[in-house]
Amino acid sequence: MVDGGRPSNARDDGIQVLRRAAAALDEIATAPGRLRLVDLHSRLGLAKSTTRRLLVGLVEVGFAAVDDDGRIVLGERLxxxxxxxxxxxxxxxxxxxxxxxxxxxxxxxxxxxxxxxxxxxxxxxxxxxxxxxxxxxxxxxxxxxxxxxxxxxxxxxxxxxxxxxxxxxxxxxxxxxxxxxxxxxxxxxxxxxxxxxxxxxxxxxxxxxxxxxxxxxxxxxxxxxxxxxxxxxxxxxxxxxxxxxxxxxx
Missing domain, CATH: 3.30.450.40 (GAF domain)
Structure with a gap:
């Protein structure tokens, strides 16, 4: 099935990324400044590489930030x-x-x-x-x-x-x-x-x-x-x- 010229699976993939990002932000908000990448990976149940890419994306858009000790907090933009x-x-x-x-x-x-x-x-x-x-x-x-x-x-x-x-x-x-x-x-x-x-x-x-x-x-x-x-x-x-x-x- 095609939606606006894009396959429906591309749309589903986009929704999945948004859901993962929302889940990551929920975890960060629940324990601000106490989680590192390994903790986020464990809580989300995703592959470590997937979690890393997700975190990098959140940092790039200002929704998350990582301090010098690797602890994750919500970003200034969010x-x-x-x-x-x-x-x-x-x-x-x-x-x-x-x-x-x-x-x-x-x-x-x-x-x-x-x-x-x-x-x-x-x-x-x-x-x-x-x-x-x-x-x-x-x-x-x-x-x-x-x-x-x-x-x-x-x-x-x-x-x-x-x-x-x-x-x-x-x-x-x-x-x-x-x-x-x-x-x-x-x-x-x-x-x-x-x-x-x-x-x-x-x-x-x-x-x-x-x-x-x-x-x-x-x-x-x-x-x-x-x-x-x-x-x-x-x-x-x-x-x-x-x-x-x-x-x-x-």
């Missing part, structure tokens, strides 16, 4: 694009975060799915002296956080299984059961899972550009439990915001 994207998302969601913060009196976090983790890009801090605060630019895992589980609820089952593969069977099944509930109730919970003494609720959906974006409300567990219904109601209200483009599965 970081510039990511920062511009994050700034756009932050601006679009700011008023929604403010409404949630006003309704709950708690810290409200905004995060976006990047490289297999949730990247925190904005926050409104609670006025309480005892409050939960996460650093902007911090990355949180998916299976033990409210925003992460809310994001996982947007994945199809095969992708969820891939994320949960590192967990033991009982824990993975517990998280799967939670995700099934999130798909119905729209709100995910972290009950002292990620950080002892801190609980959270979160929602997620699609935003401009197809980004998976989450809003979460963390608080000291005792206060969270006392005001859980108010927090959940505020998050349900946030789901009605026009800033979301879709909240259906990927």
């Amino acid at each position: 970081l510039g694009l990511a920062n511009a994207d994050a700034a756009h998302i932050t601006s679009a969601f700011r008023s929604t975060l403010e409404r949630v913060a006003e309704a709950t009196g708690e810290t409200v976090d905004l995060s976006v799915y990047r490289g297999g983790q949730m990247l925190f890009i904005d926050q409104i801090e609670s006025p309480h002296r005892l409050r939960a605060v996460s650093a902007i630019g911090g990355r949180f895992t998916l299976p033990d956080t409210a925003n992460g589980k809310a994001a996982l609820a947007l994945f199809d089952d095969a992708d969820v299984d891939q994320v949960l593969a590192a967990l033991d069977a009982a824990e993975a099944e517990r998280v799967r059961a939670e995700i099934r509930m999130v798909r119905t109730d729209r709100v995910a919970f972290d009950r002292d899972e990620h950080t002892d003494g801190i609980s959270a609720a979160g929602i997620a959906g699609r935003a401009a550009g197809g980004n998976i974006v989450a809003i979460s409300v963390p608080a000291p567990t005792e206060r969270f439990n006392a005001h859980r219904d108010r927090i959940v109601a505020a998050l349900h209200d946030a789901l009605a915001s026009p800033v979301w483009t879709s909240r259906s599965q990927i």
Whole structure:
């Protein structure tokens, strides 16, 4: 079959290269400055020569960089694009975060799915002296956080299984059961899972550009439990915001 004068297998080869590049960038983003070529080769499961060519290409276009010790980081060109994207998302969601913060009196976090983790890009801090605060630019895992589980609820089952593969069977099944509930109730919970003494609720959906974006409300567990219904109601209200483009599965 021919598409625009090019064989379909050439198009498929191009898609495969893009998928490999995306997978490589995901691995680099997950462990910035900690991977060398041999580590990337192992994680991707590709031939070392293929991984080397892929890395050289990413470096040439500014999507990756390698320091003097051979450690790989994301490139300045890609970081510039990511920062511009994050700034756009932050601006679009700011008023929604403010409404949630006003309704709950708690810290409200905004995060976006990047490289297999949730990247925190904005926050409104609670006025309480005892409050939960996460650093902007911090990355949180998916299976033990409210925003992460809310994001996982947007994945199809095969992708969820891939994320949960590192967990033991009982824990993975517990998280799967939670995700099934999130798909119905729209709100995910972290009950002292990620950080002892801190609980959270979160929602997620699609935003401009197809980004998976989450809003979460963390608080000291005792206060969270006392005001859980108010927090959940505020998050349900946030789901009605026009800033979301879709909240259906990927």
